[in-house]
Amino acid sequence: MERWVYPVTSLRPEDVEQKRVCTTRTPLRGEYAWDAGVAVGRFLTELKAGRLIGRRCRACGRVMIPPRMFCEQCFRPTDEWVPLADTGTVITFSVCTISWDMRRLEVPEVPAVIAIDGASPGMGIMHKLGEVGRTLEEILDRVRIGMRVQAVWKPAGEREGAITDIRYFRPLED
Numbered sequence: 001m002e003r004w005v006y007p008v009t010s011l012r013p014e015d016v017e018q019k020r021v022c023t024t025r026t027p028l029r030g031e032y033a034w035d036a037g038v039a040v041g042r043f044l045t046e047l048k049a050g051r052l053i054g055r056r057c058r059a060c061g062r063v064m065i066p067p068r069m070f071c072e073q074c075f076r077p078t079d080e081w082v083p084l085a086d087t088g089t090v091i092t093f094s095v096c097t098i099s100w101d102m103r104r105l106e107v108p109e110v111p112a113v114i115a116i117d118g119a120s121p122g123m124g125i126m127h128k129l130g131e132v133g134r135t136l137e138e139i140l141d142r143v144r145i146g147m148r149v150q151a152v153w154k155p156a157g158e159r160e161g162a163i164t165d166i167r168y169f170r171p172l173e174d
Contacts, residue, residue: 047166050156052065055067090113090146093113111129112126129149153165
């Protein structure tokens with residue numbers, strides 16, 4: 001296979017120092033807006049109301065959470081909104097004793113992927129587990145894959161339309 005060689009002229013520090021190139025310094029302002037879109041926008045609105053919803057694809061029958069307007073299995077638009085329970089099953093979890101900024105946590109955090117009741121297999125959301133213990137040993141004794149959980153919501157007046165409107169998921173008694 002023939003390799004193409006492209007002629008280049010590199011910029012050297014002395015080119016800048018001797019003003020052979022034009023330079024300017026401007027303070028950056030990184031302003032942007034984020035549009036949640038139809039599916040996530042409605043999902044966030046429902047979270048503010050204390051409800052979970054998904055989206056159904058009639059062609060394959062899947063109920064997706066977080067909702068999507070397009071089915072990635074059937075390659076077609078989804079068809080309808082589906083109210084979902086705020087209960088589910090822990091699919092997987094981790095126990096974190098160090099925060100994202102490398103501080104030791106006094107009480108470990110337990111992020112988990114939760115299969116929401118009423119959604120299709122393989123669909124879930126990631127959120128924290130709570131009320132599972134204050135020490136590593138307590139948490140490891142209590143948390144397990146397959147554990148049933150329920151959302152603990154912020155009071156209605158404190159919700160803002162974010163996934164954090166759910167404070168955490170707590171274990172349901174067997």
